[in-house]
Amino acid sequence: MKGKHLTIRTRRAISGYLFIMPFILGFLCFLLYPLINSFWMSLCDVGISPQGYSNTFAGLANYKRALTIDPQFNQMLLTEIGRMASHAIAILVVSFMIALLLNQEFKGRALVRAIFFLPVILSSGVLVGLETNNTLMSGLQDMISESSPFRLSDGLMDILRLTGIGGGVLDVVFDLVGEVTDIVMASGIQIVIFLTGLQNIPVSLYEAADVEGCTKWESFWKITFPMISPLMLVNIIYTIIDFFMKTDSDVITKIHDTMVLQMNYGFASAMSWIYFAVAVAMIGVSALIISKGVVQSYE
Amino acid sequence: MSNQPSPAFKHQGFWARNKKSGGYLMRKQARKGAYSFFRFLLLFALCFMILQPILDKISVSFMQQRDLYDSTVVTIPRHLTTENYQTASDLMQYPAAFLNTLWISVLVSLLQVAACTLVGYGFARFEFPLKKFWFACVVVAIIVPPQTISTSLYLHFRYFDVLGIIKLFNGGEAINLRGSSLPYYMLCLTCMGLKDGLYIYMIRQFFIGVPQSLEEAAYVDGCGTFKTFWRVILPDALPILVSCFLFAFVWQWTDTFYSGLFLGGNNLLSMQISGIADRLNSKTVGGASVGYQQQIVSTATLMLVGPLLLLYLFAQRSFVESISASGIKM
Structure with missing residues (x-):
């Protein structure tokens, strides 16, 4: 046996490499090679024969x-980036609040949690496109919401618009309110991650704060928030990746059309590389901002 | 924090205790009641919002066509029918497509989970040179949108060749692997399938949490590395593997991206459903109205989602808990 001469460390290293071998092979053949290839193609005119x-x-x-x-x-790229920024923040806030609610004791909590996780399963792949193209469904939804007597949100919006407070900022908020379904639908995983984080905070911390005379509000900002903030990073990265991977965005559709319908592989590759670069940049920037924030809140 | 009255006051009624506390008890109860009420309202509204598309589809799928244009009918159909299901089933070739999808999804998810388990375990337990580098590659695999490489992957398999060897034997012609499902199985076996980076990450997180002493004990008792993995580690890891399998299964079930790229020859539900409106149009004399088309699409969507909902109903814990087990540590 040749292996007998090797130190245990070397042998462990070899086993380790054997275990991750499938990934290395796949990475080199089916990710790195196509990646480099597509980068090269983006610099070329591609002819098919x-x-x-x-x-x-x-x-x-x-x-x-x-x-x-x-x-x-x-244009598409800019709109996409703008939407992503506002969505990511909204998803973060909404999922955090829902997690806070779900962390409390009440009847039917398991059911509610299950429902909030449902979109992870139901808004994937082909279902996304079907949902957005279905005017019958949105018509039905409109009809239901119009037939309800309380149009509180619209009234409130009108009042706020008339007073003219905030201007542009308000419009962003209104857009988000209009897309609240999308936001809740996109925050299934984030809610679970936050919820786990909340449940992992030791109760003794709150008890100590209570004894020292902290109000609930204070202990939220001094205990809950700092303990949970590392998870914000996880969640924001997940959200951004999720957003960029969505198959129904305009940019992806355009890339796909350029590739399949016009057979212009070079141009399609260039566009997808720009898209990829933007995604990486967004992840980098938000990771930087949030990790700075996390460090500060610990100090 | 406890809501139970302390034993000394237990024999007294609510009002007596309220009086003793100077109305504080009453106020506290009222505040609590109002809070739970608002919480209930909010959660109910949000849950309803999530469920509404499904409920709408269910109601529409049982309507006859004339109900769609009847403005007095909103959600409850006046003329009940199951005809839509029949039509959608015919258009999708449902039984055949269902079995196909089931078979492909199970196979693909098994391959994915098997490969990712090995890799995840390797990353969690072994120390080897360049480990950080390779793990960074996993992260890259997570964040590269498949669309970026799809062009090149497509051409890669269209003119498939390994280092020019195949060309030598095949008279200068590369083989066309497009249309066969083989490339996709290769991708899955090498952890490059749909969301495989995520599964590697989840499984790795799980194994990091398993105490190392278990393997050391097995090693002391004379178990080799692979035997330990097979006999000691895998049985314990079953829950996370099941979760990953479920995710892989569900996402594969609805996937169109990879399916369109590699599994075009197979009759899959997710592919059938994308073209269903056009097929309905060409089959109906004079073309189908938009409303009818979308009614059929909704019905077909329900038929696609139905099995997944059933699965989720029974395996809900597996889905949720794997995320909470793995998302926590970065």
Whole structure:
């Protein structure tokens, strides 16, 4: 046996590599290679022939086309980024509040928790597209909401608009209120993560604070919030990834159409690389902001 | 914090105690009641919002066509029918597509979980050079949108070749693997399938939480690394594996991205449903109205989601708990 001569550490290292071998193979063949390939394609004009495909180097032409010439792409990208920023924050806040509610004792809590997690299963893959295209469903929803006598939210919106407080900020908030279904639908996983975090806070901390005369409000900001804030990072990263992976966004649709319908692989690759770069940048920026915030709240 | 009255006051009635506390007890009870009421309202509204699309679809799916255009009918159908289910089932070739989808989803999820378990265990337990680097690669695998590489993956499998070897034997022609499902199984076995990075992460988190002494004991008793993994570690890890399997199953069930790219030849529900409106249109004389099309789409969606809902009903704990077990530590 050759293995007998090796130290235990070396042998463990070899076993480790054997265990992660599937991933290494997959990563190199089916992720890194296509990734580099698609980057190369984004710099080229790609021609398709029965023998294979040929790349002619074209420099940054595809990127230029995507960012400056194409009439739709940069608009779509900007809207997407804006929507993502507002959605991510809204999802974070909403899921945190729902988690706080679900952390309290009341009857039917398990049921409510199950319902909130349901969208994780029901808004994936093909179902997303079906939901957004179905005018019959949205018509029905409108009819139900119109037939209810309380249109409190609309009245409130009108009053706030008339007074003219806030201006642009209010519009963002109103948009979010209009999309509250989307937001709740997208926060299933985040709620569970926050909830677990809340349940892992030792009760003794609250008891000590209570004895020292902390109000509930104070102990929320001094105990709950700092203890939970590392999870904000997890959640925001998850939210951003989730948002960028959604198959029904305009940008993804455009990339897909360019690839499948127009067979313009170079241009499609360039657009998806820009999209990917934006996603990574957003994750990086938010991770930086939040981890700074976390460190500060601990100090 | 306890709501029970202390034993000394137990024999007294509520009002007597209220009087003693100078009305404080009453106020406290009222405040608590109001709070739970508002909490109930809020949660009920949110839950209703989540469930409404399903409820709407259920009600629409039982309506006859004329109910759709009857403005007095909102949610409760006046003319009950199960015809829509029949139509949708015919258009999707439901029984065949269902079995196909079931088979593919089970197979794909099993492959994914098997591969991810090995990798997750490897990352959790072993020390080896470049471990941090490879784990960073897992994170990369999570955050690369599949759309970025799909173009190139598509061409990769269209003109499939391993280091030019196949071309040598095949007379200079690369083989076309597009249309066969083999590439997708390869992707799953090498942890590059749908959301595999996430499963690796979840399984790794689980194994990190398992005490190492278990394996050390097995090692002392003369168990090799792989035998330990198989006999000691895997049986304990069953809950997390089941959860990952369930997630993989559900996401594969509804997936169109990879299915469209690799499983085009298979008759899958998720693929059937995307073209159902057009097929209905071409089958109906004079074309189907928009409302009718969408009624059928809703019915078909219900038929797609039904099995998943049933699964969720029974395995709800597995779904939720795996997330809470793994999301907590970064």
